Amino acid sequence: MLRRLIVKRSLFAIVQLLGASIIIFVIVRLLPSDPATAILGTSVQEEQVEALRERLGLNKSIPEQYWIWLQDVFHGDLGRSWFTSNNVVDDLGQRLPATFELILLALFVSIVILIPLGVITARRSRSIYSKVADKGVFSYGMLAGATPDFWLGLVLLFLFWVQLDWVPAPLGRISISITPPDTITGFLIIDSTIQGNWAALKSALGHLVLPVFVLAFVYGAPLLKMTRNTVSRMLDAEFIDQGRAAGLSDRMLTRMALKNSLPPVITLAGVVFGFVVGGAVLVETVFSWGGVGQYAVQSIANADFNAIQGFVLVATGISIFIYLAVDILHYLIDPRVEAG
Amino acid sequence: MAETASADATSGPQRFRAGSRGGLDYFFYFLKNNPFAILGLAIVVVVILLTIISPYIAPYDPQKTLPGKTLKPPSSEHWFGTDINALDVFSRTLTATRTDIPVAVIATAIAMFIGVSLGVVAGYFGNRGGPGGIASEATLRLMDILQAFPVFILALALVAGTGASTINVGIAIAFVNAPIFLRLIRGQVLGLREMPYVEAARCAGASGKRVAFRNILPGVISPALVQASVTIGFAILLIAGLSFVGAGVPQPTPEWGLMIATGSRDIVTGQWWTSVFPGLALAITVFGFALLGEALGKALDPLQRQ
Numbered sequence: 001m002l003r004r005l006i007v008k009r010s011l012f013a014i015v016q017l018l019g020a021s022i023i024i025f026v027i028v029r030l031l032p033s034d035p036a037t038a039i040l041g042t043s044v045q046e047e048q049v050e051a052l053r054e055r056l057g058l059n060k061s062i063p064e065q066y067w068i069w070l071q072d073v074f075h076g077d078l079g080r081s082w083f084t085s086n087n088v089v090d091d092l093g094q095r096l097p098a099t100f101e102l103i104l105l106a107l108f109v110s111i112v113i114l115i116p117l118g119v120i121t122a123r124r125s126r127s128i129y130s131k132v133a134d135k136g137v138f139s140y141g142m143l144a145g146a147t148p149d150f151w152l153g154l155v156l157l158f159l160f161w162v163q164l165d166w167v168p169a170p171l172g173r174i175s176i177s178i179t180p181p182d183t184i185t186g187f188l189i190i191d192s193t194i195q196g197n198w199a200a201l202k203s204a205l206g207h208l209v210l211p212v213f214v215l216a217f218v219y220g221a222p223l224l225k226m227t228r229n230t231v232s233r234m235l236d237a238e239f240i241d242q243g244r245a246a247g248l249s250d251r252m253l254t255r256m257a258l259k260n261s262l263p264p265v266i267t268l269a270g271v272v273f274g275f276v277v278g279g280a281v282l283v284e285t286v287f288s289w290g291g292v293g294q295y296a297v298q299s300i301a302n303a304d305f306n307a308i309q310g311f312v313l314v315a316t317g318i319s320i321f322i323y324l325a326v327d328i329l330h331y332l333i334d335p336r337v338e339a340g
Numbered sequence: 341m342a343e344t345a346s347a348d349a350t351s352g353p354q355r356f357r358a359g360s361r362g363g364l365d366y367f368f369y370f371l372k373n374n375p376f377a378i379l380g381l382a383i384v385v386v387v388i389l390l391t392i393i394s395p396y397i398a399p400y401d402p403q404k405t406l407p408g409k410t411l412k413p414p415s416s417e418h419w420f421g422t423d424i425n426a427l428d429v430f431s432r433t434l435t436a437t438r439t440d441i442p443v444a445v446i447a448t449a450i451a452m453f454i455g456v457s458l459g460v461v462a463g464y465f466g467n468r469g470g471p472g473g474i475a476s477e478a479t480l481r482l483m484d485i486l487q488a489f490p491v492f493i494l495a496l497a498l499v500a501g502t503g504a505s506t507i508n509v510g511i512a513i514a515f516v517n518a519p520i521f522l523r524l525i526r527g528q529v530l531g532l533r534e535m536p537y538v539e540a541a542r543c544a545g546a547s548g549k550r551v552a553f554r555n556i557l558p559g560v561i562s563p564a565l566v567q568a569s570v571t572i573g574f575a576i577l578l579i580a581g582l583s584f585v586g587a588g589v590p591q592p593t594p595e596w597g598l599m600i601a602t603g604s605r606d607i608v609t610g611q612w613w614t615s616v617f618p619g620l621a622l623a624i625t626v627f628g629f630a631l632l633g634e635a636l637g638k639a640l641d642p643l644q645r646q
Contacts, residue, residue: 012484019485027501138376142634146627148577150584151600151619158607158616278492282581286604296493297585300500312489312497320488 005331013324020316021073025066028309073313079306083299088310092292096314097186098173099284099291103276105189106212110220111269118227119258123235137228144221149279153214153286160210168206170287178203211287219275226268230261263334270326274319370639377635383628391437400428402435402594411611421613423599424606425592429614432594433621439595440625443510444575450514452568455521456560462522463529464552472548480526483519491516495578499587509588513575524567528560562640569633573626580622596622 053059057068072079078088121133160166173188174180181191181200189208192200234240234257243253281293288294292311299307371377400406400418405426414421420429462479465472486494498512532538533556541555580597582588589595591602596618603615 016485016488019481020488023485023489024497027497142376142627142630143623145630146573146577146623148580148584148597148600148619148622148626150581150597151615151622154600154604154607154615155612155619158612162607162610274490275492278490281492281496282584285585296496297587300496300585300587308497308500312493315493316489319490323488 006328009324009327013320016320017317021070021313024309024312025069028305078310081304081307083302083304088306091295092310092314095290095292095295098289099280099293101187102211102289102291103280105208106215106276107273109212110216110223114220114224115227118224119231122228122231124232137224141221141225144218147218149214149218150282150286152218153283156210167210172288172290173204173207174200175203211283214283215276215279219272219279222268223272227265230264231257234260263330266326266329270322273322277315277319367639374635376631380628380631380635383624384632387437387441387625387628390434391441394434394437398431398434400431402432403592411606414613420617423602423614429617432599433618436594436596439589439593440576440579443506443579444572447510447513447575448568448571451517452521452564454518456525456564459522459525460529460552460557463526464533464556483522486519492581495582496587499582504587504590506589509579509582513578517571521564521567524563525560528563529556532556532559566633566637566640569629569636573629576626
């Protein structure tokens with residue numbers, strides 16, 4: 001059963017990825033009236049534009065262009081960025097660890113803080129405490145949903161960097177004066193811990209704290225709300241009453257409720273991940289993070305179509321993979337889903 | 341209005357008795373007991389009012405530089421200070437509503453129109469075979485693919501492809517939000533189409549098209565309106581985010597995200613007012629639309645009335 005589900009779900013993910021690649025191709029390759037002119041500008045000679053069109057393969061038919069591009073993608077070739085003059089794959093590969101470190105840590109922080117908070121506040125009663133929790137969770141959800149992440153980043157930078165000088169300047173992941181650790185995993189906090197490079201660890205954490213907080217605060221709110229609502233509903237469910245009638249301990253009952261609350265929360269965590277990937281583009285720009293998000297913004301400013309295309313494909317591929325993982329995890333916890 | 345009709349039809353033995361205007365009366369009754377809803381409605385009303393009258397009440401021309409007034413802190417003369425281009429931040433913050441609000445509202449309206457019509461078709465004619473069934477199946481598969489994109493990145497790619505302009509930002513936002521409406525409405529329609537009154541209409545000889553658009557469509561307008569309020573807020577955030585990274589509204593249009601981007605460079609030298617005020621206006625506006633959406637959701641859902 002498990003194998004069948006994984007195969008079926010993976011096939012769906014591959015179809016999704018292929019479909020997404022067509023859409024990306026259409027958006028980035030076909031919507032610009034003429035990429036050659038966009039790259040060269042309008043003040044060049046006709047022959048130069050024509051030569052570039054020939055070189056980029058823009059004179060071939062559209063399905064043919066897509067097919068050539070797709071074959072290149074399968075060979076790990078996303079084309080050359082005309083701005084950095086590197087292969088886009090290398091550019092992205094170099095910057096992905098920075099982005100991953102940021103978004104994974106943000107997701108980790110929001111899960112570790114907000115899910116337990118949701119469980120603690122789930123038990124509803126007539127007490128004042130319960131009412132305060134009600135209003136608190138509602139207000140936080142509404143405020144977080146309305147806060148522009150990039151603006152919050154700027155405000156915090158003004159407070160903690162400009163005014164208080166508690167955090168380092170927002171110029172990348174680590175201060176220039178510090179020797180970075182040798183690259184093993186690409187995650188600075190892990191690499192510097194392994195190598196005992198405490199100065200680098202301290203600097204990396206200092207750079208991480210604000211962007212991670214911004215992402216976790218702005219995008220984590222649904223996790224708190226969903227955990228609270230689900231656990232609350234489970235605690236009121238009949239099977240809990242029956243368990244209590246059968247004499248099960250409170251501890252045991254809470255464990256049962258929690259286990260049953262897990263699947264929707266995991267699914268939502270996958271959705272939140274997708275939003276954090278999008279939010280990272282903005283937050284990286286504010287903190288000059290040097291990850292793929294900032295690369296994407298630069299590529300757009302430079303009309304660097306191969307780079308944009310490569311970035312969107314990779315970002316979408318990552319989120320498709322996350323949705324796949326989440327669905328399989330969901331099945332492992334609650335095998336009933338496949339029937340639905 | 342459709343929600344008024346449906347509210348009358350469902351008012352049963354409740355504490356609140358629907359009057360002649362049903363839904364609307366209930367909405368005011370609801371407001372009285374929900375301070376958050378009043379706050380949301382107040383914010384939205386003020387923002388919409390500003391969209392209309394801001395050019396007449398703004399103390400300065402939002403696009404005309406004031407000689408010798410570069411980066412002045414907030415004062416009685418310039419409430420929100422002036423920016424690096426010697427423009428009055430208060431006037432720009434007010435008139436930015438004229439960019440952000442119409443684009444967000446129109447984009448949401450387009451997304452809602454596309455999403456609701458396709459959603460009704462996909463929900464009502466789905467799993468039924470025939471051309472309608474095939475069309476709805478194709479739509480759903482397309483949605484599966486669109487769902488795979490992180491929303492902000494899809495919008496970014498669309499604007500990058502079509503070129504940064506106010507119109508293209510609106511189109512991109514309509515495009516990324518239409519699937520949300522489609523999914524929501526399709527789900528509602530799947531529930532409604534099994535209702536006895538729909539069956540009755542069908543037995544009475546109504547055509548599929550008539551049932552879908554005369555009997556089912558009114559039933560899904562309320563959830564669509566609720567979603568629309570939330571989506572307008574979300575759309576404003578998207579416009580600002582896209583403009584912030586230079587893939588949105590072009591300079592020197594007064595727009596909140598663009599103002600924050602311009603102001604972000606002044607943070608280092610301590611001039612916080614050029615970015616903080618437009619951001620606050622943006623956050624408060626989105627907050628208002630979200631609260632209103634939440635309130636509409638509760639007020640328009642007959643099952644939640646107590």
